[in-house]
Amino acid sequence: MDGMINPGTEDFLGTPLSDVTIPEAGVANLSRRGLFGVGAGALLLGVMVKARPARAQGEGLAAAAPRPGTQVAAFLEFHPDGKVRLLSPFVEGGQGIATAMAQIVGEELDVDPAQFIVDCAPPGADYLVVNGRRLTGGSLSVRSSYATMRQLGATARNLIVRAAAARLDVPEAELTTEPGKVVHKASSRTVPYAELVEAALKLQPSEVAALRDPATFRWIGKPVPRIDIRDKSTGRAQYAIDLQVENMLQGAVTHAPRLGQEPGALANEAEVRAMPGVHSVHKLPGAVAVLADRWWRARKAVEALQVTWADAPNPNALPADFSSAGMLATLRAEKGAGAPAEENGDLAAAFAGAAKTIEAEYDAPYIAHAQLEPPSAAARFNVDGTLDLWVPNQAPEMFQATAARMAGLEPGKVKVHSPILGGFFGRHFLYEAAAPYPQAIALAKAVNRPVKVLWTREEEFLRDGYRPMGFVRFKGAVGADGMPVALQAAAIGEGPIGRYFTQSQPVDSSMVEGIAGKPYAIAAKRVDCVKVKQPTIISFWRSVGHSMNDFFYESFLDELATAGGKDPFEMRLAMLGDKPRQATLLREVAALSGGWKRGPFEVDGIRRARGVAMASPFGSEVATIAEVSITGGEIRVHDLWIAIDPGRAVNPAIIEAQVQSAAAIGLSSSLLEEITYDAGVPQQRNYDTYPILPLARMPRIHVKVVESGAALGGVGEPGVPGVPPAVANAVAALTGQRIRSLPLSKARLGSS
Amino acid sequence: MLELSINGQTRQVDAEGDTPLLWVLRDNLGMTGTKYGCGIAQCGACTVLVDGTATRACVTPAESVVGAKVVTIEAVERDPVGAKVVEAWVSRQVAQCGYCQSGQVMAATALLQQTPKPTDEDIAGAMTNLCRCGTYNAIAAAVRQAATA
Structure with a gap:
């Protein structure tokens, strides 16, 4: 044991997936009930991490699947106005990762970071760039993906330059780029990237597209302004709480005061149903919910509901004498x-x-995390058998997997949307009973309409994982x-x-x-x-x-x-x-x-x-x-x-x-x-x-x-x-x- | 039906009179720039101007602002002081997660409308909105910058 040092969170999260022992027990037989109740979450978080890559790459196709972070089309869209949309592996929650990704990719792609629109990517194998998995946490984002994202930018630029060479009928070596365009100096011709992308994406990507000499960096290493600053200074930035889905009902919930209790009798349910705007009253695992046309009406109604909370057999219930x-x-x-x-x-x-x-x-x-944005989630079951889920999260694939089990769908049928976060600090990983998205899914299923559930600040403090x-x-x-x-x-x-x-x-x-x-x-x-x-x-x-x-x-x-x-x-x-x-x-x-x-x-x-x-x-x-x-x-x-x-x-x-x-x-x-x-x-x-x-x-x-x-x-x-x-x-x-x-x-x- | 003046427009709103102004703005009018944070006037994420005074919309019954002029973050740049505040916020790179910043900008606008050259004590006294990202030093710097712009 001499000189032994056990690693911390840092080393753990930085460890390749295969080196991590993941508990498997108790997952196969999870009922919807079990997922909603307490008890399974501890296992779910770990298991989903491990299960993800194989499924994401297609059963039996893992060997042929592309290396994460290499498929240009999965990451970049070029708009005619010169804007470039980057689907980022990471969610922006204040830490500036959207700007950092724009700097890193833009440096190699040769596009000014200010021209980027950065959104969090949907679940998918292409985005597992954090040591073979994906999460926004552990202060890992830039350092885990720096080389990958630089190479992605370089690969994209290389494809575009080759497409330009074909189009202008000149040798590739005679071409250079300036931000957002390819330049042929000898003939004074320029072509915007957006006009070359379609042809570029038909070419075989180079595995070894040359990287820029760091001595010539214009954006990496510089105090580049944040790309989200104006929207966040004018109220235009959209968070999960701001989402409006057509025809949606709004849900408010009251949780059991003590974790593990379940709702019993609802003494005044009929009166509450008759309150303005109320659509329906629901019992959920560990909570009651009211759906209404407006959230404030739902909140007033659910808080008017007289609920008898009863102890329930639950191995992870908090003891009544816990202090x-x-x-x-x-x-x-x-x-x-x-x-x-x-x-x-x-x-x-x-x-x-x-x-x-x-x-x-x-x-x-x-x-408590005490982030300023209270948790919310919106769920919509679609006629094509898919589920749209808008959910604040630091790990889209994990949320997709658990949501799929709750909804009774294949993971691929669950479309997870990851809005920017109104603060997170660790809040938006999967913690048992600590997020409204299971409630949104259950309620949307129950009423066959889109549902958005928003927790009050009081419910958030009650059910935050501390x-x-x-x-x-x-x-x-x-x-x-x-x-x-x-x-x-x-x-x-x-x-x-x-x-x-x-x-x-x-x-x-x-x-x-x-x-x-x-x-x-x-x-x-x-x-x-x-x-x-x-x-x-x-x-x-x-x-x-x-x-x-x-x-x-x-x-x-x-x-x-x-x-x-x-x-x-x-x-x-x-x-x-x-x-x-x-x-x-x-x-x-x-x-x-x-x-x-x-x-x-x-x-x-x-x-x-x-x-x-x-x-x-x-x-x-x-x-x-x-x-x-x-x-x-x-x-x-x-x-x-x-x-x-x-x-x-x-x-x-x-x-x-x-x-x-x-x-x-x-x-x-x-x-x-x-x-x-x-x-x-x-x-x-x-x-x-x-x-x-x-x-x-x-x-x-x-x-x-x-x-x-x-x-x-x-x-x-x-x-x-x-x-x-x-x-x-x-x-x-x-x-x-x-x-x-x-x-x-x-x-x-x-x-x- | 309530008749409210929001950002210079008269709006008819179908809501109970005791509905907080915050939820009328967000749910009835779809103006989501004003944020819900605590619901008890502690955090200030819901700050709007009511007749020029910084007001916490989460505890302000909609019926209480009938006849008053309400200004929200969506219209703040139409006000010359508000426009200066927004430019200072951009210039000082204040926002991180950004969730509280609508309220911060509105609180700063109200402060500078009433006290164009605030002292540090004035700023500390007026800027009581919470920011979990801890952007407070940038907020204070932006207020000072807007005051001299």
Whole structure:
């Protein structure tokens, strides 16, 4: 086991499909009922990932199927007005991937990114470009598809140039391109791409169409403006919630307060049916629904419905006495050893010889995605036997497969439309009972009309899959010189990778990422994964395990610095002696902040202090410094300095925007966010009881993008994990008070 | 039937009088630029102008705006201040997911109509709409830019 490090979400999602163990049990006999109820989702997510490629390529035809990302006609449409429509493998949800795809394909195709219209592609084998599968997540989009999409653009350009050579009757070598057109300089002739495409697509594509010399890039690596910005500034951008299907009914639902309960008697059903605009009243698995001509009428009616909720036999029902306080107590009481995720050196000897040993326990609450667009879905069964489904999602093939089973159709008969997302942060994967599309399908089938179902914000908070509760127990020691010599950690609980993908494996990588595999030199260390099942629906949340684990680890590292009498910045730097990439980044963030100073110091008569943290999420490296003060017991974060090294930058402006965004959600989770359960029911149902960061609490954020030239790393998530520990470490520097439980606003802080 | 003034046009709407203005706009009139986020006036995604005041349409009964002038994101660029705000939003590349930005643009327009040269405190006080993408620094920068345009 010496030197072993278990991979995190990053490595897992980046793994080729064949290397992943997928649970198969329990899928073959899924009834419609089973799909709607709780219980099957954990398996579905994993199984659908695996089942997809073979089916997509046609049974028995896999060997002959084209490699994903190579068929020009599947990706590109050329319009007479010079616009190019790209069917992107990825869904745009704010992260800027539509613009990045336009940059990458446009660079090689020789079309200005501003000329692109980018839509999320339908399900299909051509789009499985993320290590043989397809998802928008894991901060994987650009780095997994960069080479493929560049080559696609180059292949398309090559075909068009060859078509032009034939049409102009000149040698291919005499032709060049300018954005959107082929140019024959000798005869001063130009031909727009759109006029050549039909002929071009009849040619045999070249497998080795030449790529552009990166030194001549005009768009890749540049701060190209987002292509969706004007529509999003004028209300013209269309989200799932905005869809209107001809002749549709609108559905509103009320869910069982506690997951697993089912609707019993409807005391006033006749009265509700008579309310304005009401079409019909329905019982659904775990919910009731009203269909009406307008959504507000449906909502008023469903909320007027008097429902008796009854316990039902359901293995995954939330226990009636389930509480978050009880869950935390269960995790705290678990003293088992678990399975090692990282192990190095002789831990017992290191502790025995240490000058000082400390122990601490850290925890983080359930938290919600709280994206601004509430979930909706529209379903329409067509006369030709197909089903149109408009559904917010991060994985079209997975949704197609589950929708097909629910509808009783072959997957190919389900046409999944993937609108842009009004925020996602991990919200729109398949989680059991956490999305309205099964309800839309069932209702459309029941009434033989198109149906759109929209959840209220309250229903969304009730049925969101939350980030799991986190709990870690640490023991660490420093030597006579004050430097850390031993570190032991046990991550206790459950993570989404373990639940949905690797149930049979002893280590759940999403439980230990951000604790195992940290870059610091410590002679003896051991990180254990101790699995304790959580009965709630758990989910991926922006930066997954890192979003809390780096808080735990980097906070405890500061505790070790205090124990050893070390400055936390200088101590980290000393522990990165053999890690030049991380050491460079730590120096960069210090320089960005005007030179490291911990404080406390005074600004305008108010005491402030700074904290530092590092993280290695999703293939990128990040170093963060926070400056805080405390007024009236409330933490105020004035500045965040963040240096990120994603290897190379495809769009530095979007990277900076993503780091700003990630820092904001990281700060929001640090300070404010918590879902608590009482009697099996989540207590926070809207933004009044689940506050998220407002503008008035947004700090200045200073971003430095460092291009080390390392392999491309992720961009959307890596800015999150450094913020909570940097803030907590700053608070400790200011007050001497170490907060080990999130959110920080729970702690009683003296004014300083 | 309610008679409403929306973006300078008189519209007849078949809705109960207590229907929130938001749902009259979205469902009766098909104007989906105004967004539903929370339904309890917390997030501001539904912000419209009612007689020039930034108003959360999700808790505003339609009957309460009979006789008032309602302006939505669909018409914001017809207002000179609104047009400046939109240009600043584009120039500063504010939007990410974009879902809250209709409301943000309307809130900024109302602020600048009433306070053409806002201080940072004015901006923090007026721009209370939530953004889960955390575009707040870009929002504040765009408001400042629009104020000087």
